Amino acid sequence: MxxxxxxxxxxxxxxxxLVRRYKDDLTLVLPSHVKGETWMRLAYGALRSNQQLLQAAxxxxxxxxxxxxxxxxxxxEPGTDAFYFVVFGNEVQGIEGYRGVVExxxxxxxxxxxxxxxxxxNDHFEYSPDMDRPVHKPNYFSNxxxxxxxxxxxxxxxxxxxxxxxxxRTYIDKVRxxxxxxxxxxxxxxxxxxxxxxxxxxxxxxxxxPSSTEWRKEQLRxxxxxxxxxxxxxxxxxxxxxxxxxxxxxxxGELVD
Numbered sequence: 001m002x003x004x005x006x007x008x009x010x011x012x013x014x015x016x017x018l019v020r021r022y023k024d025d026l027t028l029v030l031p032s033h034v035k036g037e038t039w040m041r042l043a044y045g046a047l048r049s050n051q052q053l054l055q056a057a058x059x060x061x062x063x064x065x066x067x068x069x070x071x072x073x074x075x076x077e078p079g080t081d082a083f084y085f086v087v088f089g090n091e092v093q094g095i096e097g098y099r100g101v102v103e104x105x106x107x108x109x110x111x112x113x114x115x116x117x118x119x120x121x122n123d124h125f126e127y128s129p130d131m132d133r134p135v136h137k138p139n140y141f142s143n144x145x146x147x148x149x150x151x152x153x154x155x156x157x158x159x160x161x162x163x164x165x166x167x168x169r170t171y172i173d174k175v176r177x178x179x180x181x182x183x184x185x186x187x188x189x190x191x192x193x194x195x196x197x198x199x200x201x202x203x204x205x206x207x208x209x210p211s212s213t214e215w216r217k218e219q220l221r222x223x224x225x226x227x228x229x230x231x232x233x234x235x236x237x238x239x240x241x242x243x244x245x246x247x248x249x250x251x252x253g254e255l256v257d
Contacts, residue, residue: 029069076103108210165204176196
């Protein structure tokens with residue numbers, strides 16, 4: 001548990017009052033693109049609009065504040081599809097959704113599209129490591145059968161494709177088993193299994209694509225420095241051309257057994 005969660009467990013205060021008290025701690029970890037005041041209003045709203053969450057946060061404010069801090073660190077709006085709060089008994093758990101993972105990838109600016117799909121037993125699906133992208137032909141108007149896997153890849157700004165990540169049912173069940181309270185009726189694994197499978201495969205894609213707003217800022221800063229150096233360089237120096245792209249062949253995918 002974070003230092004905020006540990007510090008407030010012993011305090012007898014309402015959850016909204018505690019959110020206000022630790023406003024500076026929460027907004028300090030927000031990424032630069034998020035406005036602190038707006039984010040705090042959304043945090044208050046998430047509490048006020050969900051009576052079950054309010055009751056759990058009152059009983060266990062430490063767990064709620066820890067979930068809020070994780071939400072702030074990731075730069076998501078509290079209580080949305082990007083980051084939602086789930087009550088397990090007397091504890092509040094914050095869970096980043098599929099939308100949240102994809103939003104972080106888009107924020108970085110390196111990827112112009114993210115393709116992630118759930119594969120069902122009756123879908124036509126074909127992929128091998130020598131293929132640029134999978135071939136997936138679902139019939140949306142028929143019984144597609146149970147979920148058997150999922151895949152994801154990113155399309156970079158230049159049109160090239162990232163590593164393709166494919167997960168099977170065995171991997172999905174392993175992740176679900178390790179998730180806290182996954183068998184509970186209130187668990188997102190029970191209520192929205194397809195969404196959790198999409199999130200799982202999107203998380204597997206993360207190592208292969210930038211997923212941070214700060215990464216984009218660093219790229220812009222570096223580009224500005226290069227531009228400044230070029231404008232101030234003495235005229236007698238000849239600029240060195242950029243290295244040519246090297247064709248490394250097809251990008252292999254990753255199949256998780």
